[in-house]
Amino acid sequence: MIRVLVVDDDFMVARIHVGFVERVDGFEVVGTASTGAEAVRAVEELRPDLLLLDLYLPDRFGLDLLAELRAGPHPCDAIVITAAKESESVRSAVRLGVADYVLKPFGFPDLEERLRRYAAQRAVLERAEVVGQDDVDRVFSRVSAGGAVVLPKGLSPETARLVEGTLSGAGGTLSASEVAEGVGISRVSARRYLEHFVAVGRADVRLRYGSTGRPERLYRWTG
Incomplete structure (x- = not known):
């Protein structure tokens, strides 16, 4: 609160x-x-x-x-x-x-x-983990007067809407690979959009651990 x-x-x-x-x-x-x-x-x-x-x-x-x-x-x-x-x-x-x-x-x-x-x-600042310029850009992103998120450099509004539609329409969690397949972009690009939505409080992320390797990041739209 x-x-x-x-x-x-x-x-x-x-x-x-x-x-x-x-x-x-x-x-x-x-x-x-x-x-x-x-x-x-x-x-x-x-x-x-x-x-x-x-x-x-x-x-x-x-x-x-x-x-x-x-x-x-x-x-x-x-x-x-x-x-x-x-x-x-x-x-x-x-x-x-x-x-x-x-x-x-x-x-x-x-x-x-x-x-x-x-x-x-406030959510952007609280969740931010700054490793590189993309992270800094997310911290300095702002929400416009109309409620739309101003995207960091390199992210397009059109692709952001596609990612949003894919994730929000899933009714559950999706991985970056699943979002990438649904939108038709690379997994790396999909993850950039997903992490941005997490940073501005419009998506949640949790980790799913397998038997080996790194845990998978699963995203859920919160709006």
Whole structure:
């Protein structure tokens, strides 16, 4: 579960955001804070993974708060939720590495999409094992606004759709060789696409051990 702290000085708005987050699978709200000082204490006590952070707090500007938290012992990610449309606020948020920037007002589907996109990006980082450039490319891959995965260099959207269709239509697990045969590409190419889908959280992989040799990697589509 991704642990979320909601930081907003408007009690009713915070309640709405809490309700939105709790409707999204894989996320849980661990607390709320209405000031920067409360947020600092809450981060220290609750150690959330993600802040839903308003910028206009009574005692300080939200991005200043985030910079302080990032330098502290419990840094966490942040999605900015604000009415601040100033270009400098957006640029500062980008420089601080916020996961997203959402303008008020917004509805549940918008926040849900952004939370799921954040979860996919987080999965990339958690699962990444960097051996070469392909692995680095997977870490830096992003999910687009429409929900489609931006593929690393060397992978084509057309082939990715074929691999996705073969794996998702299997109703179970497939090996890279089986996917390659179904799509009409090499086993090495099929494995690159499959490993990418695993990295962005759209497929799972498990090992099947035989009597001799290396274990076989079996993939299952999770969507």
